[in-house]
Amino acid sequence: QLRLVESGGGLVQPGGSLRLSCAASGPSVRYYSMGWFRQTPGKERDFVAVINWNGGRTYYAETVKGGFTISRDNAKNTVYLQKASLKPENTANYYCAATSACDMSAIVRTVEYRYWGQGTQVTVSS
Numbered sequence: 269q270l271r272l273v274e275s276g277g278g279l280v281q282p283g284g285s286l287r288l289s290c291a292a293s294g295p296s297v298r299y300y301s302m303g304w305f306r307q308t309p310g311k312e313r314d315f316v317a318v319i320n321w322n323g324g325r326t327y328y329a330e331t332v333k334g335g336f337t338i339s340r341d342n343a344k345n346t347v348y349l350q351k352a353s354l355k356p357e358n359t360a361n362y363y364c365a366a367t368s369a370c371d372m373s374a375i376v377r378t379v380e381y382r383y384w385g386q387g388t389q390v391t392v393s394s
Contacts, residue, residue, distance in 0.1 A: 270294035270383040272364050277388030285352040286390055290364030292345045294383075301367050302340060302347040303381060306360035313363065315376040319347065327372035354392045361387040 276288040290302065303318035317328045317338040326338055340347040347364055365381035374380070 270297055270300065270366050272366060272383055272385035274362065274364050274385040274388040277362065277390045279391050279393065280354050281394055282355060282392055284354050284392070286350065286354060286358075288349040288362055288364075288388060288390070290347040290349075290385055292347065292364075292366065297345050297366070298342040299368075300383075301370055301372070301375060302338075303365045303367065303375065304336075304338060304347075304349045305363045305365060305378065307363065307387075308360045313378050315378075316362075317349065318367075318372055318375055320370055320372060325372050327376075329376070354390075356392045359390060359392045361389050363387045 271293045273291045299321045301320050304316040305313045306316055307313040315329050316332055317336055319326045319338045319340050323340045335351055337350045364385045366383040367375050367381045369375045
């Protein structure tokens with residue numbers, strides 16, 4: 269059983285940046301692929317990015333390529349999601365999730381992930 273706890277959300281002005289963290293704990297946590305998803309009210313939870321167990325491979329949703337950066341520090345059992353130049357449309361609840369799968373381009377659906385955090389709200393507004 270893994271436990272995932274997101275942090276780093278809040279109110280950010282347009283043009284600002286964010287760095288979300290996901291602290292993971294549990295057996296063999298560093299061997300899981302870790303993903304980030306986001307969700308706005310009334311919409312489905314959408315895939316943003318995923319990183320494999322050692323950080324050597326990443327995969328991004330087409331809609332966010334060049335914008336978000338996913339990384340991980342296995343010494344700290346923490347995964348990060350960073351983005352600069354935020355816009356109001358980046359407002360969402362951001363979730364991290366863990367999966368034992370490793371085919372990056374295949375693990376873009378929520379059903380592929382077994383463990384989820386509670387989410388952290390990011391609001392981009394002046």
